[in-house]
Amino acid sequence: MTTGITTFKSFLRSSIVTPLHRLLNAVDTPVIVLLYHRVTTLTSDPEQLAVTPENFRSQMKFLKDNVPLARFDDDWAKMAKPAVIITFDDGYADNVREALPILEEYRIPATFFISTGTIDTTGHFWWHELEQILFDTVQRPSRFTLQHDGRTTVWPSDTGEKRREVYRQLVPLMMEKDAESRNDCLSQLRRWANTGEIIAHCHRAMSLAELHTLAENELVTIGAHTVTHSQLTVLPPNNQREEIVTSKHQLETWLGREITTFSYPFGKRCHYTHESITACREAGFTKAAANFPGQIHRWTDPYQIPRHLVRNWSITHFERKLQGFWTR
Ligand SMILES: [Zn+2]
Incomplete structure (x- = not known):
């Protein structure tokens, strides 16, 4: 299959691009950020967080063949072509076991936002x-x-x-x-x-050793995702700040590098506040990811970056959804 921008342009042209989005895309190169949580096969998944390894591989192959791929921590303003960014939230062990080998196979960079409270402690959400x-x-x-x-x-x-x-x-x-x-x-x-604490192995968060394995890979960027994965809106500003800053410092202590990116737990506009954004800026994060659909342009707030949630879609469904992402 041919790769590169020729294919990508025809891919974009085949989309139902509205005049407004055609104008915006002409004025400024759009970036699309995809949000994943898990890559694994589950018998029950009521929150629809998991994409099977088969579907994830097909989705990554399609992206590699058709779309420029960039990193979440890149300076997007300098990019000349529309691009797609891969991100993962939470810090599940299957990110290391099942997603990372597929990302390596296609040499696709990804950013993993980690809730630090589950790493090497309770181990589950x-x-x-x-x-x-x-x-x-x-x-x-x-x-x-x-x-x-x-x-x-x-x-x-x-x-x-x-x-x-x-x-x-x-x-x-x-x-x-x-x-x-x-x-x-x-x-x-x-x-x-009448039971004690139940931790299902298939749902466990990554261990500290697995976090190190992930972080040491050259394709990977690690970002923060609070300590306890609480909705920031329900916390007073001081507690919000503590969740945000502590997760950053804990990751920096573990990994010995600066952590510059963050994502809000749950991530809809109702799940964080003006105080959350201020705390992220003051903590030294340069970008913060949300969880509502949208394109990213030069004028997009770097502390409320839209992302498109990806479900366990077949490749046909994924292609159709991706085309729609350029118009939302
Ligand atoms: Zn999360």
């Missing part, structure tokens, strides 16, 4: 423990009662479908809490299920 407890098929009590913020919420929980509904309601509810309140909710759930 709270949403997976919810899933492990509530999607289990064993017999559970007929009601789950949660005491939180002075309120009592009761859910029927005697069938698998009712427990999945508890999961669907608990995820957004726990996203609104700080780490301490979240841990309290998890403790109540464990008592209800």
Whole structure:
């Protein structure tokens, strides 16, 4: 397959580019940032975070054959051609085991935003423990009662479908809490299920040794993603600053290099505040990534960089979505 800009231009022309985007793209070279979380094969993935290695390889091959690829920490203003950037959030172990070999195969650079609190400590994210407890098929009590913020919420929980509904309601509810309140909710759930802390190997975060392996690869840039992966909006400004600065300093201590990029947990505009942006700037980050679609131009706020979330799409679906990304 031919590579380079000739193919890329025809690729862009085949897109349904609106007059406004055609004008903006002519005035300034657009950059598109893709957001991944996991590359692995799961039997259950309610948050749709995982892309299978087969689909990820097809997506990377398509990009390599058709689109200039740049780094998140590059100076995009100096780039002459439209480009795509690959990023990963959170710091799952499968990033090292399954994504990195494919990125190496196609020599594609990527930036990995790491939540430091899960590295070599608890080793997992709270949403997976919810899933492990509530999607289990064993017999559970007929009601789950949660005491939180002075309120009592009761859910029927005697069938698998009712427990999945508890999961669907608990995820957004726990996203609104700080780490301490979240841990309290998890403790109540464990008592209800009569279980200890559940860590599923397939969902584990990377170890410190795996983080070093990742960081030492020349294709890789490491960025910060807070300590506890809390929604910054629910934290007072001082706690936001602590989450942002501590994750930067911890990564710098571990890796012995300056960390200059950051991504906001969850990343929608409602998940961070003006204080979060100020804290990122004052901490010394030069770019911060969000999680809403959009093209990047010279005039884009470097502390609210749009990204397109990629799901487990077949190559046909990926091509169609990518064409749409140039118009959103
Ligand atoms: Zn995240």
